[in-house]
Amino acid sequence: MDGLPPSNQATHFWGNTMEIHRVSAYHDVEHALRITDLKQSLYDEGKILMDKVLVTLHGDEHRQRRSIESQLFRKNFFRVYENEVFPGLLSETLDQFLTESSLDLKELGYRIMVHLSLSFAGIDRIDGTVEEADAQHRLLIQLGQAATIGQFKGDREPIFQEIREAIDEFRERFFLPSRARRLALLEQYRAGTLNEEELPRDILTILLMHDAELSMPNELMVREVAFFYLAASHTSVHTLVHATNELFNWCERQGQTPAEVVADAHQLQRFVLESMRLHPSSPEAWRRAEAEITLADGRVVPQGDKVVVDLQTANRDTSVFGEDAAEFNPLRSVQGRISPAGMSFGGGMHVCLGMNLVAGTVLRDGEFPKPDNHQVGTITLIIKELIERGMRPNPNQAPQKIEASERDVWAIYPVLF
Ligand code: HEM
Numbered sequence: 354m355d356g357l358p359p360s361n362q363a364t365h366f367w368g369n370t371m372e373i374h375r376v377s378a379y380h381d382v383e384h385a386l387r388i389t390d391l392k393q394s395l396y397d398e399g400k401i402l403m404d405k406v407l408v409t410l411h412g413d414e415h416r417q418r419r420s421i422e423s424q425l426f427r428k429n430f431f432r433v434y435e436n437e438v439f440p441g442l443l444s445e446t447l448d449q450f451l452t453e454s455s456l457d458l459k460e461l462g463y464r465i466m467v468h469l470s471l472s473f474a475g476i477d478r479i480d481g482t483v484e485e486a487d488a489q490h491r492l493l494i495q496l497g498q499a500a501t502i503g504q505f506k507g508d509r510e511p512i513f514q515e516i517r518e519a520i521d522e523f524r525e526r527f528f529l530p531s532r533a534r535r536l537a538l539l540e541q542y543r544a545g546t547l548n549e550e551e552l553p554r555d556i557l558t559i560l561l562m563h564d565a566e567l568s569m570p571n572e573l574m575v576r577e578v579a580f581f582y583l584a585a586s587h588t589s590v591h592t593l594v595h596a597t598n599e600l601f602n603w604c605e606r607q608g609q610t611p612a613e614v615v616a617d618a619h620q621l622q623r624f625v626l627e628s629m630r631l632h633p634s635s636p637e638a639w640r641r642a643e644a645e646i647t648l649a650d651g652r653v654v655p656q657g658d659k660v661v662v663d664l665q666t667a668n669r670d671t672s673v674f675g676e677d678a679a680e681f682n683p684l685r686s687v688q689g690r691i692s693p694a695g696m697s698f699g700g701g702m703h704v705c706l707g708m709n710l711v712a713g714t715v716l717r718d719g720e721f722p723k724p725d726n727h728q729v730g731t732i733t734l735i736i737k738e739l740i741e742r743g744m745r746p747n748p749n750q751a752p753q754k755i756e757a758s759e760r761d762v763w764a765i766y767p768v769l770f
Contacts, residue, residue: 373659376648377666379673379696384649385662386701391640393703394659395503401516402499405573406580408703411643415702421563422556422706430554431709431728438554439731442469443738449483451770455747458597458739458766462590463490465735470585473710474578475557477531488526495519497583524575528557532574535561556581585707588634592711592732594763596628599681600736601746611745615737619722620683622713622729625736626693627683629712630674632761633697636665665761668695690717743770 376385385391392411396403403409407418443465450464467489471478479485496519498505498512505512535558541547552558557578560567569577603624604611615621640660647653654660669678673691687693692715698705708715713730716722746752747767755764 371658372654373661374648374652374654375661375663377663377670378650379667379670379691381649382662382664382667382696383700385640385660386638386696386699386703388640388646389702390642390644390646391660392643393639394641395637395639396500397641398503399499399501401513402496402520402576402579404576406577407706408580408584418567419702419706421567422559424563425554425556425559426709428550432726434554434710435728435731435734438472439469439734442472443735445481447738447742449481449486451742454770456768456770458744458768459590459594459763460765461739461768462593462735463493463586466586466589466593467493469731470582470589471527473555473585473707474581475531475535475553475555475560476527476578476582477534479527479530488522492519492523492527493582493586496523496579497587500583520575520579523579528575528578531557532561585711588707589711589732591632591634591762592625592629593735594766595632595761596625596732597736597739597744597768598752598763598766599628599631600624600740603681603683611740615740618729618733618737619727621737622733623693624683625730625732626712626715627681627685629697630668630693630695631679631681633664633668633695635697635699636663636761638662638664638699638703664696664699668697687718692717744768745770 376382389412393409396409405414407415407422410418446465446468450461464486467486468478471489476489495515499516502509502512535553538547538552539558539561542549542552552562557574560569560574560577600611600614600621603609604614614624638661640662642654642656642658642660644656645653648660668674671678673689674685674687674695677685685693692698694712694715698708698712709728709730711730711732713728713733714722714726745768747769750767752766753764755762
């Protein structure tokens with residue numbers, strides 16, 4: 354380690370010394386995420402599900418799939434989504450699961466996000482029962498292990514087996530019927546008996562519409578849809594609970610009520626973005642150098658080395674967010690073209706595809722919402738609805754974080770309605 358900057362670590366990789374280079378200053382993180390010779394490496398060990406799904410693709414293959422999937426957001430997608438699709442999905446879930454006055458917000462958050470994320474991915478409910486929702490939630494947890502298995506130290510085989518079985522169950526029980534329904538609708542659309550606006554607005558429909566260009570094997574299409582389900586769910590629940598907690602704490606400190614804050618959805622959106630900055634649901638992005646590259650601070654990274662892009666530390670960079678960068682302050686103003694959510698949605702080629710869906714229209718300093726074309730994002734809409742339905746902290750049961758985890762993750766968040 355002698356002679357290395359403190360942020361570099363050396364590990365042995367097949368007998369060679371492979372270094373890990375950490376990047377954590379805000380502008381250096383932005384720069385690193387734009388280096389095209391840095392390739393995604395966070396999911397290298399989760400290939401069982403993640404192989405060749407969007408977030409692990411690189412170069413032309415990535416560009417082509419991303420540009421097709423982005424077509425989902427064509428023609429007023431967000432306006433239709435926030436005004437027509439989302440309210441129905443949310444009230445369905447709340448009617449089914451908001452049945453007691455004392456609840457864990459994290460659990461309720463999963464109920465909501467399972468429903469929203471499946472709808473976005475293109476997976477239909479079949480009978481809409483609690484048993485079905487339980488199975489979908491269980492599959493989310495089982496499939497999600499593929500994204501984190503790289504960090505798991507024990508015997509991986511039983512986990513791989515569980516993921517294999519979960520992919521099979523997801524395909525048979527949910528994917529195949531959803532695909533059959535969409536293929537029938539696409540046939541009507543191609544025959545001219547159905548308008549494009551009447552097609553479901555989801556990833557599976559887009560993939561099926563562009564089948565010929567994409568030529569995706571069936572098993573890859575199953576995993577791509579499952580990946581969208583994962584990408585949209587855990588991240589949003591994490592954000593929902595943190596943002597609610599920050600809102601409650603802020604109100605207590607400032608002598609305001611949550612109802613006053615949520616009455617103005619734009620104001621609440623600022624709270625959510627500020628919470629996203631402090632508590633990014635993916636604290637790090639990992640990359641591998643495909644060729645020798647130079648980082649913004651001049652460090653040279655040889656081919657094959659790993660680069661850890663530390664989004665969480667970058668988001669608390671005092672040179673960008675001010676001396677109080679580590680504090681929650683939704684009134685903060687940040688100079689320049691800096692997102693109020695910091696780097697929480699990544700940057701460069703893999704920048705989060707769902708960002709505007711969850712975070713809404715993200716304004717920079719000096720920009721103002723356009724009254725007829727501004728979305729506030731699903732997290733803001735969910736918190737607004739829950740507060741309007743009377744959600745408040747449970748004074749008899751304190752929230753708890755996951756202790757064993759170095760990460761900033763809630764275990765339970767008891768609330769009352
Ligand atoms: C608060 C919620 C969310 C956060 C903080 C978040 C964060 C991120 C981050 C940091 C990345 C980049 C990963 C990397 O560079 O290695 C990413 C990628 C991605 N996210 Fe999100 N995400 C969120 C919600 C969503 C939602 C709701 C969806 C889908 C509707 C989604 C879909 C995706 C996809 C498809 C990618 C991969 C894009 C690509 O590789 O081109 N995310 N997200």
